[in-house]
Every structure is written in C-alpha cells, then in structure tokens.
Amino acid sequence: MAKWDNMLSMLWMLRSGRKLTAAQIADDLEISVRTVYRYIDALCASGVPVVAESGHDGGIRILDSFKEAPLFFNAVELKALVDAFKFAQGAGYPYTEELEGALKKVENGLHEEQRCDLSSQTSGVDVISPVRPPSGILLLRDLEQAAKEGRTVCIAYRKENAGQAGERKVDPYGLAYDRNEWYVVAFCHQSQAMRTFRVDRIARLEPTEARFEKPERFSASAFFRDQSKREREADGPLTVIRIAGEPDTLNAVCRHWHLRHYLTERTDREARFLLDVPTMNKYLPVYLMTFGTAIHIREPLELKRQIQETACKIAKHYDDDPD
Known part of the structure; x- marks a missing residue:
C-alpha cells in the first residue's frame, strides 16, 4: 500500500477512539513500528493532534477535539485530478475557472512531497482542442x-x-x-x-x-x-454488418455518429454492427466508399453489391466525361 494510503488508513484507525500501540498499527498495516512513528510525525505536521502516551494504559490516540481529516492523495489520484481538469478545459467546460480554483485548494492542502509528485506525474499529458470563443x-x-x-x-x-x-x-x-x-x-x-x-x-x-x-x-x-434509434429509416429486418480493416481505420468507422450506436462486437481487425436494412441501403454504400480499399465488407452480400454498383456508376460517369 502506498504511503499516503497507509497514512489515511492509520488516521481512520485512530479516529475510532481506541488507544492503539505502535505494534498494533504496524501489524494491521503490515509496516514497521519505525514507519508508524514517521507517519505520526507527518500527521502531526499536518495539524492532526496525535498523542502518544507511555505506560501500562498508554497508546496512540487522537484528541477528541479533532474534527477534520487532511486530504491524502496518491500520485495516480493527483494525476487523475489534474488530467481531468485538462480534458474539461479542452472541451470548453463552462466552469473551468471554478474547477481550477478547486484544484488549487487541493494543491494547497498537499504535503511538499505530494506537490513534487503532482509536478512530475502531470507533465506528460496535454489536451489539444479547437479554439472556442x-x-x-x-x-x-x-x-x-x-x-x-x-x-x-x-x-x-x-x-x-x-x-x-x-x-x-x-x-x-x-x-x-x-x-x-x-x-x-x-x-x-x-x-x-x-x-x-x-x-x-x-x-x-x-x-x-x-x-x-x-x-x-x-x-x-x-x-x-x-x-x-428513432432516426432509423424503418422498422425493417435487421442485418449483421461485418467490416474488416486495420485498427485505426476501424476506429474511424466505429466513431461515425450513427454507426457507433449499432456496434455489437469489435476486435482489432473486425467490427460488427446490427442495423436495419433500409437504413443500411440508404446511408452505408456511399459512406463506406470513402474508405476505399482500406476496409473490406465481409457481409452482407447486398451491401457489397451496392458499393460495387455505386463505384461502377462513378467510374462510368468519368469515362463518359468529354473533358
């Protein structure tokens, strides 16, 4: 378990109100007694009133006056928060200033070591988005x-x-x-x-x-x-559409604003869709032609024939062009 997770677990243990020995805490968290005392020092530095009492009835406890728990984030959690802000900013989220302010409050409550983790973990991701007015x-x-x-x-x-x-x-x-x-x-x-x-x-x-x-x-x-679903051409019979291609090309096919709702199965080399026949006949032949030879229609045969016929019509159109 990461350091900050251990510290938070230790804090919750102490908040139960029971006195615990360093050995009990060490056994429960599977860390050394020496590490327990380091964590106590770190908690005290964070403003947590941890008291270590010696003697027969002694132990480690938190004063009853303590109400608030400091925020502990591991490196991945901190990275996720900052990266989420970047994506929100890139999407034009209308409250990015407020989100940035909240993030700064989190940063201000971090320990120095956590701030270093934040700086090192969040420098590798950027979000490029269109400029929005x-x-x-x-x-x-x-x-x-x-x-x-x-x-x-x-x-x-x-x-x-x-x-x-x-x-x-x-x-x-x-x-x-x-x-x-x-x-x-x-x-x-x-x-x-x-x-x-x-x-x-x-x-x-x-x-x-x-x-x-x-x-x-x-x-x-x-x-x-x-x-x-409502924009389907008709409640006609459904057909399975199998399209093969390279992963990047299939990604583009599957991202189509309409087709993506009918994706039923996807592998690295093939995508399967379940779509009504009228909609397929009206929209897919021309759309799928834009991918040229980068994709291969495996089924249905009707869709393959329609693409062939459309391609032949286009070829004939330019064959007959006097210019």
Whole structure:
C-alpha cells in the first residue's frame, strides 16, 4: 500500500477512539513500528493532534477535539485530478475557472512531497482542442442556468449551411458534449418537438419570463441514444454488418455518429454492427466508399453489391466525361 494510503488508513484507525500501540498499527498495516512513528510525525505536521502516551494504559490516540481529516492523495489520484481538469478545459467546460480554483485548494492542502509528485506525474499529458470563443462559455452557462430554473429562452439559431440565423423559443432540458461539440437538448416551440441544437450555432440568447417543467429524471445522453434509434429509416429486418480493416481505420468507422450506436462486437481487425436494412441501403454504400480499399465488407452480400454498383456508376460517369 502506498504511503499516503497507509497514512489515511492509520488516521481512520485512530479516529475510532481506541488507544492503539505502535505494534498494533504496524501489524494491521503490515509496516514497521519505525514507519508508524514517521507517519505520526507527518500527521502531526499536518495539524492532526496525535498523542502518544507511555505506560501500562498508554497508546496512540487522537484528541477528541479533532474534527477534520487532511486530504491524502496518491500520485495516480493527483494525476487523475489534474488530467481531468485538462480534458474539461479542452472541451470548453463552462466552469473551468471554478474547477481550477478547486484544484488549487487541493494543491494547497498537499504535503511538499505530494506537490513534487503532482509536478512530475502531470507533465506528460496535454489536451489539444479547437479554439472556442469566450461567448461559447457564456452561452453554456446561460443554457445550464435556464435548464436549472426551468426558464424558456429565445435563441437566434443558424442551421448548417444557412445564411442567416432564425429566431425560436426553446425550453432547454440539458447539455451534452458529443463528438467534440456542445449540444443543448430542448423542446422547440416552433416545431413542437424535442430537438438538439449545437451551441456554437447559437448567435444570441435571451431569457424570457415563460417557465416550463422538465421531465423527471431527464437525461441528455439517453435522449441522444434514443434519437439515434428513432432516426432509423424503418422498422425493417435487421442485418449483421461485418467490416474488416486495420485498427485505426476501424476506429474511424466505429466513431461515425450513427454507426457507433449499432456496434455489437469489435476486435482489432473486425467490427460488427446490427442495423436495419433500409437504413443500411440508404446511408452505408456511399459512406463506406470513402474508405476505399482500406476496409473490406465481409457481409452482407447486398451491401457489397451496392458499393460495387455505386463505384461502377462513378467510374462510368468519368469515362463518359468529354473533358
């Protein structure tokens, strides 16, 4: 067990209120008596009132006035905290300043040795992310606050490839981070249905006086999964799709915004999906062609034939090109 874990275990033992001898603590933690006394010194330096009483009824105990336990983190736990902050910062998390402040409070409560561990363990990971405008953070905060208060907001939203933003009123239910983008899941008053809106396409947001009640236990991530199922072309027969390729190429296939929900099995050299036939016929031939010869469709035969036919049509199109 790591030093800091042992110290924390020792602290909990002493907080039971019983007097313990150094030998009892050493046996329980499987460390030496000498190490026990080193830990006592470290606890005292941290402000823990540890008392060692000699004599027949003596032992080691903590004064009853002690209420707070110091924070002990091992090197991996400290690394995880700092790395989590880096990922949150890279994702454009709207409360990175507050998260950084909380992390500094943790650092201030560390021992010198722990600070050294923190510096050495966290220098090897960086998160590279797209530059996000400051307005995006404000939008995320406003949307989260509106969701918390149950307040309808008016947004100016620019659809993909649209020249101008259109105004609409929405009831924001929650935020989700997916495929390197932030989305708000909201009830749209214009379409009278649940919709997802990319936050970076919101040009303006204004709160209104109108209120709404969010469904109990609403989950933005669950909505995304359910939406993907609803977007299937039809409730037609399901078919197994087997795609072979190099690991990196299969990673790209499996990350597709729609296909990833239908992944059933994955090895280093093959990915299997279970998808309805109408959706497969409409979307997959053209999409999978973009991978060229880097992948191989093992089944179904129908999908292989469709890709062959599409490739032949493209080849013929350019064969017939007079230029």
